[in-house]
Amino acid sequence: MEYFEPKSIGDALSLLSKHGAEAKVIAGGTDVMVDIKFKEEPGALVNIKKIPSLAGITERGGSLRIGALTTIRDIETSALVREKLPVLWDACRQFASLQVRNTATIGGNICRASPSGESLTPLLVLEANAILAFSDGERSEPFKTFFQGPGKSAAGAKGLLTEVDIPIPPAGSKGVYLKHAVRGAMDIAMVGVAVMLTPDAGKNNAQDVRIGLGAVGPTPLRAPKTEALLKGKALTAALIKEAGALAATEASPITDQRSSAENRRWIVEALTRRGLEQTWKAATGKEVA
Numbered sequence: 692m693e694y695f696e697p698k699s700i701g702d703a704l705s706l707l708s709k710h711g712a713e714a715k716v717i718a719g720g721t722d723v724m725v726d727i728k729f730k731e732e733p734g735a736l737v738n739i740k741k742i743p744s745l746a747g748i749t750e751r752g753g754s755l756r757i758g759a760l761t762t763i764r765d766i767e768t769s770a771l772v773r774e775k776l777p778v779l780w781d782a783c784r785q786f787a788s789l790q791v792r793n794t795a796t797i798g799g800n801i802c803r804a805s806p807s808g809e810s811l812t813p814l815l816v817l818e819a820n821a822i823l824a825f826s827d828g829e830r831s832e833p834f835k836t837f838f839q840g841p842g843k844s845a846a847g848a849k850g851l852l853t854e855v856d857i858p859i860p861p862a863g864s865k866g867v868y869l870k871h872a873v874r875g876a877m878d879i880a881m882v883g884v885a886v887m888l889t890p891d892a893g894k895n896n897a898q899d900v901r902i903g904l905g906a907v908g909p910t911p912l913r914a915p916k917t918e919a920l921l922k923g924k925a926l927t928a929a930l931i932k933e934a935g936a937l938a939a940t941e942a943s944p945i946t947d948q949r950s951s952a953e954n955r956r957w958i959v960e961a962l963t964r965r966g967l968e969q970t971w972k973a974a975t976g977k978e979v980a
């Protein structure tokens with residue numbers, strides 16, 4: 692196996708072009724090193740950790756830009772993320788152990804494209820964009836089209852994710868991420884649900900509701916029928932119950948070693964209900980009637 696440490700995005704892209712499907716990018720290595728140990732070694736390992744421009748969190752024109760090399764711990768401890776993007780902050784604080792969060796990067800979590808990846812449903816409901824660099828130029832790809840299947844993304848073998856562009860939600864919008872796993876944060880999510888709710892000006896109705904479902908399909912999913920059911924309405928216990936049941940039908944889980952498909956649907960229903968109750972209360976100051 693050949694090993695490279697490019698110092699610029701251009702050098703990294705040249706290496707990816709030259710080595711094609713043989714090449715593997717490594718950032719924090721928490722997924723790649725496990726693959727090398729238990730699956731296979733790539734022909735060329737391209738370590739991007741020495742490219743300084745790829746890390747950091749900045750606010751720019753109504754968006755937060757998070758560099759691909761920013762660690763999950765940096766996001767978890769960012770006051771800016773906690774204030775402006777609570778749904779992403781909530782997911783990062785429930786991510787693995789402190790040791791893993793200190794090393795794992797958001798770019799690695801995204802490019803791994805695992806349906807259970809903790810940051811993915813928050814990015815979907817935030818309607819964020821992946822900024823991708825290729826040898827022939829840069830492009831912005833919405834996360835709704837970025838994920839193409841387990842382990843497959845629009846970055847492909849020759850692209851580099853450089854940063855994530857996240858529009859800051861309207862003031863008053865609230866978000867939560869709820870994870871169900873056998874060993875809590877130490878385990879990969881059996882189901883993850885991200886909910887964002889923006890109230891109307893009078894805090895009487897949900898002006899916008901976005902729901903992201905993780906680990907219940909080949910990619911992280913939105914629940915568009917459930918969102919449509921809730922938009923423009925005051926959330927009542929009966930409506931939330933109906934929404935939970937509808938969200939379960941929008942999931943397409945599989946049975947695997949972590950859970951049966953049927954159990955995953957029940958968890959989607961329960962977490963969606965809980966997420967709606969919590970965001971409604973936080974956004975309007977009212978209990979669910």
Ligand SMILES: Cc1cc2nc3c(=O)[nH]c(=O)nc-3n(C[C@H](O)[C@H](O)[C@H](O)COP(=O)(O)OP(=O)(O)OC[C@H]3O[C@@H](n4cnc5c(N)ncnc54)[C@H](O)[C@@H]3O)c2cc1C
Binds near residue numbers: 787800810
């Ligand atoms: C003990 C343990 C617990 C874990 N718990 C969780 C958990 O609770 N939740 C969770 O979501 N994940 C978890 N993971 C998985 C892993 O930590 C995350 O997916 C992590 O975010 C990967 O980031 P990394 O920087 O380590 O990526 P790496 O391992 O370096 O790379 C991951 C993938 O992304 C590609 N890649 C990385 N950066 C880029 C880039 N900028 N451009 C293009 N491709 C890139 C790599 O080629 C590789 O395919 C766990 C892993 C371990 C070992």
